[in-house]
Amino acid sequence: MKRLILISMVLWGCGQPQQPxxxxxxxxxxxxxxxxxxELKTLTAAAGVQHYxxxxxxxxxxALKDRFIVLxxxxxxxxxxxGTLEFPDSTFIIKNFSYNDxxxxxxxxxxxxxxxxxxxxxxKVMNYLWNAEQTEAVKWITGKKVPITLLDDQQQKxxxxxxxxxxxxxxxxxxxxxxxxxxxxKARNLHPHLQQWVTNGSLKGMPALTQVPVLPDWKxxxxxxxxxxxxxxxxxxxxxxxxxxxxxxNTGLFLEYEQTxxxxxxxxxxxxxxxxxxxxxxxxxxxxxxxxSILAYRMNSTEPGTAMPELxxxxxxxxxxxxxxxxxxxxxxxx
Amino acid sequence: xxxxxxxxxVILAAACSAPKAPGDYKTVLSFGPGEEAKILEAFLSLTDxxxxxxxxxxxxxxxxxLVQLKHISIKGAGPDKTIFDFSGQTQGGEGIxxxxxxxxxxxxxxxxxxxxxxxxxxxxxxxxxxxxxxxWKAMDSSNGGYGIYPxxxxxxxxxxxxxxxxxxxxxxxxxxxxxxxxxxxAYKNVAGCEIENTTNAEVFDNEFYGNTSGFLIFDLPDLSQxxxxxxxxxxxxxxxxxxxxxxxxxxxxxxxxxxxxPGSGVIIQATSDIELYNNRIINNNSSAIIIVSGFFVDxxxxxKIKASYFPVSKNISIHDNTLEMGPSFxxxxxxxxxxxxxxxxxxxxxxQDTSRKGARIPLILYDxxxxxxxxxxxxxxxxxxxxxxTGSNLFVNADALNxxxxxxxxxxxxxxxxxx
Numbered sequence: 030m031k032r033l034i035l036i037s038m039v040l041w042g043c044g045q046p047q048q049p050x051x052x053x054x055x056x057x058x059x060x061x062x063x064x065x066x067x068e069l070k071t072l073t074a075a076a077g078v079q080h081y082x083x084x085x086x087x088x089x090x091x092a093l094k095d096r097f098i099v100l101x102x103x104x105x106x107x108x109x110x111x112g113t114l115e116f117p118d119s120t121f122i123i124k125n126f127s128y129n130d131x132x133x134x135x136x137x138x139x140x141x142x143x144x145x146x147x148x149x150x151x152x153k154v155m156n157y158l159w160n161a162e163q164t165e166a167v168k169w170i171t172g173k174k175v176p177i178t179l180l181d182d183q184q185q186k187x188x189x190x191x192x193x194x195x196x197x198x199x200x201x202x203x204x205x206x207x208x209x210x211x212x213x214x215k216a217r218n219l220h221p222h223l224q225q226w227v228t229n230g231s232l233k234g235m236p237a238l239t240q241v242p243v244l245p246d247w248k249x250x251x252x253x254x255x256x257x258x259x260x261x262x263x264x265x266x267x268x269x270x271x272x273x274x275x276x277x278x279n280t281g282l283f284l285e286y287e288q289t290x291x292x293x294x295x296x297x298x299x300x301x302x303x304x305x306x307x308x309x310x311x312x313x314x315x316x317x318x319x320x321x322s323i324l325a326y327r328m329n330s331t332e333p334g335t336a337m338p339e340l341x342x343x344x345x346x347x348x349x350x351x352x353x354x355x356x357x358x359x360x361x362x363x364x
Numbered sequence: 365x366x367x368x369x370x371x372x373x374v375i376l377a378a379a380c381s382a383p384k385a386p387g388d389y390k391t392v393l394s395f396g397p398g399e400e401a402k403i404l405e406a407f408l409s410l411t412d413x414x415x416x417x418x419x420x421x422x423x424x425x426x427x428x429x430l431v432q433l434k435h436i437s438i439k440g441a442g443p444d445k446t447i448f449d450f451s452g453q454t455q456g457g458e459g460i461x462x463x464x465x466x467x468x469x470x471x472x473x474x475x476x477x478x479x480x481x482x483x484x485x486x487x488x489x490x491x492x493x494x495x496x497x498x499x500w501k502a503m504d505s506s507n508g509g510y511g512i513y514p515x516x517x518x519x520x521x522x523x524x525x526x527x528x529x530x531x532x533x534x535x536x537x538x539x540x541x542x543x544x545x546x547x548x549x550a551y552k553n554v555a556g557c558e559i560e561n562t563t564n565a566e567v568f569d570n571e572f573y574g575n576t577s578g579f580l581i582f583d584l585p586d587l588s589q590x591x592x593x594x595x596x597x598x599x600x601x602x603x604x605x606x607x608x609x610x611x612x613x614x615x616x617x618x619x620x621x622x623x624x625x626p627g628s629g630v631i632i633q634a635t636s637d638i639e640l641y642n643n644r645i646i647n648n649n650s651s652a653i654i655i656v657s658g659f660f661v662d663x664x665x666x667x668k669i670k671a672s673y674f675p676v677s678k679n680i681s682i683h684d685n686t687l688e689m690g691p692s693f694x695x696x697x698x699x700x701x702x703x704x705x706x707x708x709x710x711x712x713x714x715x716q717d718t719s720r721k722g723a724r725i726p727l728i729l730y731d732x733x734x735x736x737x738x739x740x741x742x743x744x745x746x747x748x749x750x751x752x753x754t755g756s757n758l759f760v761n762a763d764a765l766n767x768x769x770x771x772x773x774x775x776x777x778x779x780x781x782x783x784x
Binding site for chain 1: 457461487506509531620664
């Protein structure tokens with residue numbers, strides 16, 4: 030703990046964060062932050078930088094993701110039953126995107142930072158783009174198309190033009206009612222880490238682990254039903270926009286795990302503004318018939334204007350589409 | 365990036381510290397063709413109270429976006445001079461996307477050929493869209509849905525704009541409160557202009573022509589708000605007889621614009637408190653004005669009643685319009701699912717009443733599905749449909765609940781629906 034404070038003091042310049050006089054400015058290079066030790070590309074966490082994984086993650090072109098939380102010295106996260114954990118000012122959330130190339134070598138593309146600015150208590154976003162030499166990532170706001178050939182989850186070669194988002198793209202998914210927020214780190218999606226965080230003082234206010242709600246692991250067919258896995262998948266991949274106050278609020282299609290209204294879930298719900306994206310189909314979800322469901326149709330497309338999610342995906346997530354199709358096909362036809 | 369920032373700082377230093385009048389901006393940036401990368405960066409790093417001016421010329425973009433800002437202006441040299449081309453778009457739903465911006469204006473630009481919508485403005489306030497053109501040259505189902513598309517906004521003015529080739533509506537206002545569409549033109553879209561789940565809208569001095577359907581006022585279920593209180597006047601809505609290209613196959617959806625029959629002038633569906641007057645509605649050769657309920661397109665519309673949706677159109681006032689129709693249906697109507705119903709109505713009417721001598725389908729079509737079907741009552745005109753129009757062959761009650769059954773009885777007596 031002592032060492033953590035010391036390192037944090039080096040990182041942040043002071044042990045006790047004070048109200049700053051001006052808004053935070055992101056640094057030019059990823060290495061400027063000192064998040065990692067040794068060779069940067071190994072993403073070896075420095076002290077105070079905590080690696081974590083989500084039970085059900087967002088799909089991004091079969092990218093490999095390394096996630097870290099960096100709390101300011103002496104501060105902790107506050108447990109929340111729903112939504113994300115509550116983070117103290119000056120928290121960094123780091124998400125690194127890479128892929129396995131055809132020689133099975135992990136190649137880094139981009140690193141995204143979320144920072145909760147103590148100046149105004151608001152989250153800010155910045156993206157860092159890795160160089161070809163894999164020695165550094167630099168601040169990059171305009172997005173980029175990066176041609177890559179990766180190995181997917183079945184170790185099949187796939188070529189695509191990976192789309193690094195621009196900073197406004199980041200805000201689209203991370204925004205609710207005009208506020209920029211983290212999406213992933215919800216207690217229910219972080220079970221393997223919670224107890225450890227309580228023990229090391231990073232997390233306060235958590236009830237007994239058995240009392241913490243659980244989001245199903247979308248791949249775990251042993252412990253969860255198809256419906257549970259499908260709803261978890263939709264929650265993580267769609268519900269940050271498809272929720273009240275989210276970017277797709279206008280559609281009336283809301284896909285949070287807690288959602289129970291059949292119309293909001295898309296059952297026999299007509300599309301609102303899908304245009305050609307509806308593919309000539311009548312309903313978001315026609316229970317029992319994935320072939321006639323717009324939801325499955327749009328997940329199975331890479332065409333702009335049709336593909337869903339609109340951002341962060343240029344490839345079809347075959348396994349995800351298969352799960353959603355199975356779920357829709359299994360839904361009772363008479364709802 | 366550094367150089368750009370230093371330029372920005374110089375500009376900031378040169379500008380006044382506070383805006384003098386509403387039209388003034390703390391930061392004014394100006395760009396020309398070839399500076400697309402800088403423009404993209406400017407959009408991404410824009411601060412409150414900024415104006416971006418685009419000189420004459422052709423600009424190519426993948427897409428552009430503005431998010432969470434206040435007091436922003438995007439200004440071109442005029443729609444014939446400043447052209448934004450999005451034909452290279454590879455990701456995302458629209459050409460320009462504006463989200464959560466307060467006090468936003470855009471003017472003097474043509475936007476063309478995006479894969480998704482051309483200009484989407486989401487959850488914004490005090491929006492001014494003027495002298496803006498949105499164009500897809502071919503009438504193709506792969507075109508984006510909407511040209512000009514404010515949704516979930518508050519206080520929108522769309523003026524002197526032009527929309528062409530949208531596979532849904534050229535000008536679309538959705539789930540918005542307080543909207544004005546004036547002096548605009550819409551040509552060769554599926555719907556020229558559509559006001560959907562929007563309250564307090566005024567649509568006047570526009571020309572909607574050459575579309576599948578000229579002007580739509582719709583409410584759809586399961587959305588954030590119910591629409592209504594829409595006035596449309598002094599519009600010229602003519603020659604909307606094109607095929608419905610809202611997506612090949614089933615012509616779109618139960619609820620959507622795919623239902624608009626080729627040859628419809630104005631369609632009012634499942635909404636309320638509408639006044640339609642002093643319009644010239646001419647040569648829309650399937651129907652000048654259609655008033656229908658949600659039941660007309662979905663037998664389950666009754667199950668969707670909520671505070672934010674009521675399927676029956678109510679308080680509709682139609683008066684003093686100039687209505688004319690051509691001598692025959694447009695060809696594309698025969699291939700369209702709703703179109704076929706209109707054709708059947710004309711045939712049935714003429715069979716039912718030989719004294720009509722094969723006259724055209726009447727100018728105003730009402731589906732005849734009233735709140736009586738919900739309340740199980742037999743009231744006369746319970747939904748206050750009021751029509752004051754002169755001329756002959758004006759009105760048909762299509763008795764839509766009985767279409768295709770032996771009980772189908774069309775009525776042309778307008779007495780119950782004449783304004784008191």
